[in-house]
Amino acid sequence: MNELMELGQPVLTGRVVQLEPLTFESTAELAEAANHAAIWTYLDEPTPSTSEAVSALVTEAVEEQDQGVRIPYIIRDRKTGAAVGSISFIDIQPRHRGVEIGWAWVTPEHWSTGAAREASYLLMRHAFETAGAIRVVFKTDSRNLRSQRAIEHLGATKEGVFRNHRILRDGHVRHSIFYSVTAEEWPEVRRTLDLWREELPVE
Template sequence: MTTPFIEIGPVTLVGELVRLEPLTMEHLADLSVAGNHHEIWTYLDEPTPGEDEMAALIVDALDEQARGLRLPFAIIERADARAIGSISYIDIQRTHRAVEIGWAWVTPGHWCAGVAREAAVLLIRHAFETLGAIRVAFKTDSRNIRSQRALEGLGATREGTFRNHRILRDGHVRHSIYYSVIPEEWPDVAP
């Protein structure tokens, strides 16, 4: 029996609060302003980006997209049509029909406002209902309690910890906590 592959490509997804649209350099100005907050980058192992650093992050994301490794989105606040963050499908496993949602960040003025949750739900819905995925994963730094609470509030299952998973730029040895949602759990996650 042959398992169908995930056919993944750029798409626009629309919710009540946000629109996810394919990331482009046109988002640079908004994302440079939205991302200019140190607290966003604490666990993403990146320095607080100015415009040049944000441009490099976008170029890297688009390069990974061209190589089939990532599908990056700009998170657009529908109320004023500004980019307020970014989120991506990463670790795309076409054969195993699995994706990870990562590189997710939103400007602090929109924390606890439902936009990050809605962005994640849009990507989970698309993964299960359109792409036919059998697994959507997330990982977070073990120190990032806010992210862990958000994933648990979303209904994702905590799977375990990859100890000594990465050495960060500052020399800290990161433990990564993995979460996932599978199709049988999706009805409990869907808003």
């Protein structure tokens, strides 16, 4: 019998970011980071411009964690110590040892710093090398070209498009593009990402 995938929620430290478990205490830190409309264009949520709105998002994440369907993290800039975004394990399938990385965002000023890519790398490394995953998935809105490029730069393989996948709050019918990395692909994906990470500043 296959062993179950066990993700846990350890602190994960990289060269430019550190991932820490998202808790209710994270609300105040995330309130400023999240207040950028550009972040939320394709996330199907209104821009959380108030602490109450951010609190609602954090509450939802924690409740989903209690239900066993999400493991949310706060992304912290190692240089400044500031909270700059969030990322989560979602669609967790322990028996099939598969998981999706989603609900990922960082502040616009960190879009070109390597923060988001390293955050995804840290979750992939943990999933494959510690938790025993055999498949890690990413998906994005078909309109979100920046996100598609970012996922492709992670070394993920495009699997296809789920047409009419979701109806968003504004009524738009979203097509979702799915990508994945498998356990067999991970060693080469990691080698490529490790070479990229060597060029990042050490904090």
